[in-house]
Amino acid sequence: MKVMHRGVVMSKRGMVCSAHPLSSWVGADVLNKGGNAMDATIAMALATGVVLPDMCGLGGDAFMLYYEGKTGKVYAINGSGGAPANATREYFVSNGYKRIPGTGMLSTTVPGAVGVYFKSLSLFGSMEFKDLASYAIKYAEEGIPVSQKVHRHMRIELEKLRAFQSTAKIFLKNGEPYKPGEILKNPDYANSLKTICKQGEDSFYKGELAHKILDYSKSHGGLYEASDFAAYKPVLCEPIKTEYRGYTVYQTPPVSQGVIVLEELNILEGYDLKSIGADCADSIHLMVESKKLAFADRIKYFGDPDFVKNPIKGVLSKEYADALRKRIDINNANFKNLDVCPYDYDGDTTSMVAVDKWGNAVSFIHSISASFGCGEVIEGTGILLNNRAGTGFNLTKGHPNCIAPGKKTMHTLNTWLITKNGKLKWVGNTPGGDNQPQWNMQLIVNLIDFEMNVQEAVEAPKWIDVQSTNPLDGWDGKTELRIESRISEEVINELKKKGHKVVLLEPYGASGASQVIEVNDDGVMFGGSDPRADGCAIGI
Structure with a gap:
């Protein structure tokens, strides 16, 4: 079920999107x-x-x-x-x-x-x-x-x-x-x-x-x-990037967790998601399983580059993605040998995007x-x-994110933009702590694989894969798939058959505040702003 609440905002001279209308107005006034x-x-x-x-x-x-x-x-x-x-x-x-x-x-x-x-x-x-x-x-x-x-x-x-x-x-x-x-x-x-x-x-x-x-x-x-x-x-610093279906996707490098978004996309590139379709059990399952594998790498490998050697080149190689993909079973959710996120964090953040008339x-x-x-x-x-x-930070001796003087913790904040042949196509982001790499991945897939417009992409049903128990109480190794209830009952049942523990949220209950601007070949800008927050896109 697709419910549209907002139209796509369009402009030629400049555009901003943020999670609060007063903030968006400020950006538009400056432009x-x-x-x-x-x-x-x-x-x-x-x-x-x-x-x-x-x-x-x-x-x-x-x-x-x-x-x-x-x-x-x-x-x-x-x-x-x-x-x-x-x-x-x-x-x-x-x-x-x-x-x-x-x-x-x-x-x-x-x-x-x-x-x-x-x-x-x-x-x-x-x-x-x-x-x-x-x-x-x-x-x-x-x-x-x-x-x-x-x-x-x-x-x-x-x-x-x-x-x-x-x-x-x-x-x-x-x-x-x-x-x-x-x-x-x-x-x-x-x-x-x-x-x-x-x-x-x-x-x-x-x-x-x-x-x-x-x-x-x-x-x-x-x-x-x-x-x-x-x-x-x-x-x-230099952004990190990967190629995804003919587009170049840029992300913020560590200590930002942007590397996780790129790793997820590399894994997903091996599947024909467009043929599978949006809001289908198989496409959701493949994204969830890709997320688990990428998050496990974040926990194992990544931290402050001044303290920890971050294996970005290896983790973002297509060969590594091919190897990880072999661990995904299209019919069964995997909960074995996955340190998915023992320091699970649901943060409160805000983000914004802007494009001006000079590009x-x-x-x-x-x-x-x-x-x-x-x-x-x-x-x-x-x-x-x-x-x-x-x-x-944590106090686990030897962990990449064990606290130390002057050290920067691996950070939930990350931002992305996408080009094609060197020209800007989309710029976007979302708040949400550990949900950010999940929602950013879903948004990019909506735009590229499912060919949604920017407002459809941010309004599409969201899911988050989180631990089913508090890590402080001893994690049982399982995750919950919390998904907005606009997904059909048939898809929910299929996900359960694959072994996912599905928890239904309110129709727009996944939270977040995704913002995205698209620029077409004529320089026209299209703005999408998440209805789960109070903000808006404004063109001038």
Whole structure:
């Protein structure tokens, strides 16, 4: 059953898509004023730090891909921060921790997003940071209506928000979640943005804001030192890529988990999915089994390139995909010898895409990791810090993601774009923690194999394959296939016969907020935005 709720947005002069309408409006306004795709993206990113404070902001990380319209070259930026110099495995073990805390100052890594905003603009932007930040400053000062989704996260994370006084006074109203439509203001956050506008990124990593973060950390049990912030730099790097049915698919390299999306596609390339058809038991089964194999490799092999040798070339070879494909049985789900994801993580993130009239394109994603990050707002700044250490690192000696000073955890954030013969075809992404590589793979298959338009592709029924038991309670090796109930009963029964433990979700209950823009040979742009979120595509 296919239910369409939105039409495809079209434009010739520029387009943006994001998970919040106020953010999309900001991006469109920047394009309309003559800004390019990078200008629009950074303005949207700054705005989402205010309108989606549960998901992102100055205290988080960021990754991006940039397509240069004039040359067809693709660039990647890794904006994740490392663990503090004092964050050793021995520190946590000797203090009785069995895992790194998920909240509080011990759960944080150095925030990388601010560095990415400035590096991206210096390399590819055309406008000043202060002009792009003006929208977010206005939203923070005047206040924004709390959305249904932010309200829901306030309700879910109520105890976390109540646990920290500096957080509760901003994100709770008389100790309770803001109701949808009530106005949330964060004047301290506006002032922090103004400080960065005046003093540049150094204010965050070496100056006034850095001192406030360090002072707060020291008085609240954190491990930060001034050198942790002063040493941070985002990394401009080569994207990774693979060929899929005549298209070149680009992804962000490790520590981003983008390699998993490419590995999944390499495995799937050996099957004629188009002939099998969309929303069929066999096509879903093949995608799920490919996902399991790729995720097992993420856990075994990938981590911070400065600490771990990442076997990208081998894992992304077509020969390796051929070998993995032999492990897939079209009739039976495999649960043997698969360390699918013992550190399963369902994150809260937001992402956006933009294309301008010059053909430049950006796929951008940023996050404070879990909803409301570590839970702690740095007093007097309005800035929520991430809890990336608590969600990404572990204490398993010898593991690629065992915590170490300065080390960056393998990251759920990833972005993608696709070209054909060097020309941009699609640019897209989605939030969703460990669901990201699953949904990105499904979206790309919808676009290429099933030839859906961009809105059909993001609205198509989604599934996620997750552990059936909590890893902390001892994983039983099985996974659940959670799938939206728009899939037919016949297909559900076929999947069960193959051995999948199927759990039905609401018709659009898989969550996520996929965004995608297509560009045709005439330069016309087509925007698709996920109805599971509040956002939209806007063309100018």
